[in-house]
Amino acid sequence: MGILSFALFSFVVWIGCNERNLAFLKWNPQYLYILLPIAVLSLLIPALTIVLCLRSKDRLGIVPVLLTVLGLTIAMVTFFSFGVFSPHTDKPVQLMLVDSAGSQGYPSVAAVWYTQHPTKSTLSYGTQAGRLSFEVGENHKQHTHGLIFENLIPHTTYYYSIDGQPEKTFTYFPEYQGGLRFLIGSDAHIGAETNDSEATVKILEQAADADNRYSAFFNLGDTVERGDNESQITSQMQLFSPYTSIVPIRSLIGNHDGLFGGDNRWRTYRYPAVLPSQSSGSSLYHRFDLSPSIHVFMLDLEWGTESYTAGQRAWFENELKDIDKDDLVIVMDHAYFFASSTKYHGLPWYDNQEMIDTFHKLFVDHGIDLVFSGHDHQMEHITRDGVEYFIVGALGGAFDNEPTYISPGSLFRDFSHHGYADLEINQGTVSVVLRESDGSALYSWKKQWKGNNLF
Numbered sequence: 097m098g099i100l101s102f103a104l105f106s107f108v109v110w111i112g113c114n115e116r117n118l119a120f121l122k123w124n125p126q127y128l129y130i131l132l133p134i135a136v137l138s139l140l141i142p143a144l145t146i147v148l149c150l151r152s153k154d155r156l157g158i159v160p161v162l163l164t165v166l167g168l169t170i171a172m173v174t175f176f177s178f179g180v181f182s183p184h185t186d187k188p189v190q191l192m193l194v195d196s197a198g199s200q201g202y203p204s205v206a207a208v209w210y211t212q213h214p215t216k217s218t219l220s221y222g223t224q225a226g227r228l229s230f231e232v233g234e235n236h237k238q239h240t241h242g243l244i245f246e247n248l249i250p251h252t253t254y255y256y257s258i259d260g261q262p263e264k265t266f267t268y269f270p271e272y273q274g275g276l277r278f279l280i281g282s283d284a285h286i287g288a289e290t291n292d293s294e295a296t297v298k299i300l301e302q303a304a305d306a307d308n309r310y311s312a313f314f315n316l317g318d319t320v321e322r323g324d325n326e327s328q329i330t331s332q333m334q335l336f337s338p339y340t341s342i343v344p345i346r347s348l349i350g351n352h353d354g355l356f357g358g359d360n361r362w363r364t365y366r367y368p369a370v371l372p373s374q375s376s377g378s379s380l381y382h383r384f385d386l387s388p389s390i391h392v393f394m395l396d397l398e399w400g401t402e403s404y405t406a407g408q409r410a411w412f413e414n415e416l417k418d419i420d421k422d423d424l425v426i427v428m429d430h431a432y433f434f435a436s437s438t439k440y441h442g443l444p445w446y447d448n449q450e451m452i453d454t455f456h457k458l459f460v461d462h463g464i465d466l467v468f469s470g471h472d473h474q475m476e477h478i479t480r481d482g483v484e485y486f487i488v489g490a491l492g493g494a495f496d497n498e499p500t501y502i503s504p505g506s507l508f509r510d511f512s513h514h515g516y517a518d519l520e521i522n523q524g525t526v527s528v529v530l531r532e533s534d535g536s537a538l539y540s541w542k543k544q545w546k547g548n549n550l551f
């Protein structure tokens with residue numbers, strides 16, 4: 097009885113002490129109606145037991161037994177449903193952008209995978225099929241594998257193999273019409289009953305199609321419905337791997353990925369500790385330079401500002417100090433700043449005032465050009481004070497309802513097509529095309545920028 101009560105009480109304390117759980121309750125206050133009875137029950141069980149034992153003196157009675165069964169049921173359902181007992185299972189290979197500069201300035205790329213049983217692996221690669229003359233290997237057996245391709249040459253196609261398995265191929269920062277091309281999307285929500293994984297796969301096909309010449313796929317979070325659910329993560333990685341083993345992916349953690357301790361699994365699989373994080377030292381937020389005058393900041397903003405720690409703020413503001421306002425500066429994160437939407441459970445899921453107050457002036461003052469976010473499940477373009485905000489939460493999750501609030505500055509909105517943003521950076525121009533999952537264009541935007549230095 098005491099153990100059960102302790103388990104329930106521990107659960108309540110864990111909810112209360114975990115910042116991501118608190119953010120979840122802040123944005124979903126309806127769940128307090130479940131949590132509060134559990135908290136009361138965790139205290140009521142020992143209280144009632146003591147009272148009843150004192151009254152009956154020598155026998156336990158039916159009420160404590162029923163409470164035991166109830167407590168046991170709640171505890172088991174809770175711990176199983178929150179994935180506490182889910183073992184880590186094998187995860188297939190993906191190529192991932194790494195927060196460390198390669199030999200020619202572009203970000204490094206690593207092959208990343210996970211094995212339930214530790215192995216000591218070798219990555220072989222080269223520029224000709226069947227002749228993999230470069231090798232990088234691990235020093236000891238390990239579960240989490242992240243091997244960086246060394247000395248890659250931009251615009252070059254490589255073949256690679258891990259431990260002698262069939263070769264795969266990818267091109268390191270292929271040139272696209274004299275510049276670079278990136279695919280950006282968010283909110284696949286793999287594992288949700290309402291998601292459209294066929295649309296997700298179509299978008300992945302676009303990302304990996306060699307003719308499209310995408311340098312990387314920026315995935316802005318809510319990749320799975322529940323980040324604490326091991327089987328959802330495994331299914332998602334199996335779904336993505338045929339494509340993300342061809343085009344490098346860099347994922348951000350979304351609020352769903354971080355649910356109920358999911359951030360630990362995210363760190364294990366999406367940015368494992370074996371990978372360096374040169375600019376930020378964090379696995380959750382990064383800076384990538386695509387030339388001396390093109391910079392991408394990826395921030396950890398899951399629900400909103402709740403995950404904007406003092407450390408992340410100091411890092412971001414310090415990084416911005418040295419950036420020329422004429423440079424092309426792109427920010428990516430999960431949670432939206434400005435957005436058109438409606439209220440859910442009485443809370444506005446549009447224009448997040450805390451986010452706007454914290455970041456918009458900073459963006460304006462430092463010449464941030466483009467901001468890409470997800471979280472709201474739509475595609476939208478909002479322009480405010482020279483900052484272009486794009487929402488790209490259409491990778492496969494259920495669409496948001498038609499908006500009851502239109503954000504001032506909203507130039508384009510789509511709540512009925514899955515799709516993605518196609519970012520093209522050329523000498524002197526930058527363009528964003530919002531596309532449907534089959535690649536057809538829904539909306540185009542373009543502007544000049546002063547910098548013209550590609551690596």
Ligand SMILES: [Fe+2]
Nearest residue numbers: 283318471493
């Ligand atoms: Fe989402």
Ligand SMILES: [Fe+2]
Nearest residue numbers: 318350351471
């Ligand atoms: Fe989200």
